Amino acid sequence: MSVILGIDIGGSGIKGAPVDTATGQLQTERFRIPTPDGARPEDVRDVVRQLVEHFALPGAVGVTFPGIVQHGHTLSAANVDKGWIGLDADTLFTDATGHDVHLINDADAAGLAEAKFGAGAGVPGTVLVLTFGTGIGSALIQDGTLIPNTELGHLWLRDKHAETWASDRARELDDLNWKQWGKRVSTYLQHLELLFSPDLFIIGGGVSKRPEKWLPHLQLGRSRVVPAQLQNEAGIVGAAMMAAQTGGRTTRPTGPVVGQATVPRKLRADPTLEAKKTVAKKPSSSGKAAAGKKTTSKR
Structure with missing residues (x-):
């Protein structure tokens, strides 16, 4: 064990x-x-x-x-x-x-747990696990393999930011009943269905404890929707x-710290080219005279 x-x-x-x-x-x-x-x-x-x-x-x-x-x-x-x-x-x-x-x-983490031991166990194809809470978390599973860091809660639905419009926190802040919230979630899920065509949506987070409140109000074209089974234990x-x-410690990629902005190193100019540019830009005395002399044209 x-x-x-x-x-x-x-x-x-x-x-x-x-x-x-x-x-x-x-x-x-x-x-x-x-x-x-x-x-x-x-x-x-x-x-x-x-x-x-x-x-x-x-x-x-x-x-x-x-x-x-x-x-x-x-x-x-x-x-x-x-x-x-x-x-x-x-x-x-x-x-x-x-x-x-x-x-x-x-x-x-919740997606891994649900795909192996919860509502997604034994489900082939594409599974999308969504956690509704303060925001909306997402986990994309393909034939049991996790595609990490999808962050689908940050998608935009025209002028609406998904997680600030359809999360469980948004339901509370906007004082929505379950039918009204279900309509928003349906709009969000329909968008994800169009993008990924998942075989199954698994809805987790705090709302998974009360599926009878919201599940009847969800409307989708092709995908099935079920509540998460592991609930608060899924992350652990x-x-x-x-x-x-x-397993053991993994070797980290070398180079800049991941996620920090880096400034590209400025290429050093060839000194001889810089000298040539300086000479080329410096006007000659004859050039100044020529520039100051007025010319007339014969008609």
């Missing part, structure tokens, strides 16, 4: 539990610590360290992050401190805990799965 600690960083809480990655089952009750105000990297690092120490489980650790994760670096920070942008977060947590820590986007399970697949 391969038991790995999975940790899920959320907007209000950071929670973890040991996961049997062969079955997707949590081995103990989840342990939760409130997310520090502002979610600054150093504060979140300290909470993750507390969770690792609490469970005292040997081996690798999987951690979710609410943003783009590429080669261990966090590249976006929609709902957390901007200090995460361009940060080598794998190394930050690894150094703090003494364990090999591997990060994954939170929606991607998916994080542990990813850490199990990754």
